[in-house]
Amino acid sequence: xxxxxxxxxxxxxxxxxxxxxxxxxxxxxxxxxxxxxxxxxxxxxxxxxxxxxxxxxxxxxxxxxxxxxxxxxxxxxxxxxxxxxxxxxxxxxxxxxxxxxxxxxxxxxxxxxxxxxxxxxxxxxxxxxxxxxxxxxxxxxxxxxxxxxxxxxxxxxxxxxxxxxxxxxxxxxxxxxxxxx
Amino acid sequence: xxxxxxxxxxxxxxxxxxxxxxxxxxxxxxxxxxxxxxxxxxxxxxxxxxxxxxxxxxxxxxxxxxxxxxxxxxxxxxxxxxxxxxxxxxxxxxxxxxxxxxxxxxxxxxxxxxxxxxxxxxxxxxxxxxxxxxxxxxxxxxxxxxxxxxxxx
Numbered sequence: 001x002x003x004x005x006x007x008x009x010x011x012x013x014x015x016x017x018x019x020x021x022x023x024x025x026x027x028x029x030x031x032x033x034x035x036x037x038x039x040x041x042x043x044x045x046x047x048x049x050x051x052x053x054x055x056x057x058x059x060x061x062x063x064x065x066x067x068x069x070x071x072x073x074x075x076x077x078x079x080x081x082x083x084x085x086x087x088x089x090x091x092x093x094x095x096x097x098x099x100x101x102x103x104x105x106x107x108x109x110x111x112x113x114x115x116x117x118x119x120x121x122x123x124x125x126x127x128x129x130x131x132x133x134x135x136x137x138x139x140x141x142x143x144x145x146x147x148x149x150x151x152x153x154x155x156x157x158x159x160x161x162x163x164x165x166x167x168x169x170x171x172x173x174x175x176x177x178x179x180x181x
Numbered sequence: 182x183x184x185x186x187x188x189x190x191x192x193x194x195x196x197x198x199x200x201x202x203x204x205x206x207x208x209x210x211x212x213x214x215x216x217x218x219x220x221x222x223x224x225x226x227x228x229x230x231x232x233x234x235x236x237x238x239x240x241x242x243x244x245x246x247x248x249x250x251x252x253x254x255x256x257x258x259x260x261x262x263x264x265x266x267x268x269x270x271x272x273x274x275x276x277x278x279x280x281x282x283x284x285x286x287x288x289x290x291x292x293x294x295x296x297x298x299x300x301x302x303x304x305x306x307x308x309x310x311x312x313x314x315x316x317x318x319x320x321x322x323x324x325x326x327x328x329x330x331x332x333x334x
Contacts, residue, residue, distance in 0.1 A: 032243050143200065
């Protein structure tokens, strides 16, 4: 039996719950990871991943395979993350750092070197779309065109987001980058 | 190209020459090779990209979190069907095994319709008698005397 994403989606569109669970099992780990990198918070990331998969289920009958399923799902997750960040009350940047440290990977984070910790903290403080562009490029390994597709914008806009994002990170980290060997 | 333009290029396209735009790759590589300052800039950008990749990828996939989310997806809501769903279901006929008979039926219907429209199903005598009766009735009504005066038109 064809178990490609598109074949499973065709079955999900007919209300096939086992096909939906197979699709969820395949993509949820990566989507939770992506949401956590964009949001900096595991609990919110799980909520976003759940919401994204519910949208996959409810909208499956209307889904048209014009783009790869993973691209469509990634777009849903990133948009939900950006919506959530927009809706969230303003949180002091110092408090935001503390929130991240309560996640299950806090111990692991404490064990990493200072440079990576500071860079992670600086990424989390970036404006939402700059952070999304950086995460999709460097964590998901996407091209500028793929990032533009996910963020529903132009390639030149993505290039601008990357340029400004990196400039902000350099400013935040100062000379720490130059120490990277 | 100058150093500032090189920095902007490296920030927007990264430090992997294989993904650089074809139209700019040769010029950028030539500029980097031509200047020690440009080479230092490229090396700095390469180190920054490596640090970004390592840091951004560290919080990778989380199987335990995914399992928790999957468990919360046990009760699924109703799916949203497009408004053309039911018409499509009703129109989803499978004629494949019977298509020659369906075609024959359609031909018969078309021929019958054509014969009916053209009047080929009537005999010539019937057509003529109908015409005669109609003509006589029309003439009689035209020359009928007035009921009160008895005058003829």
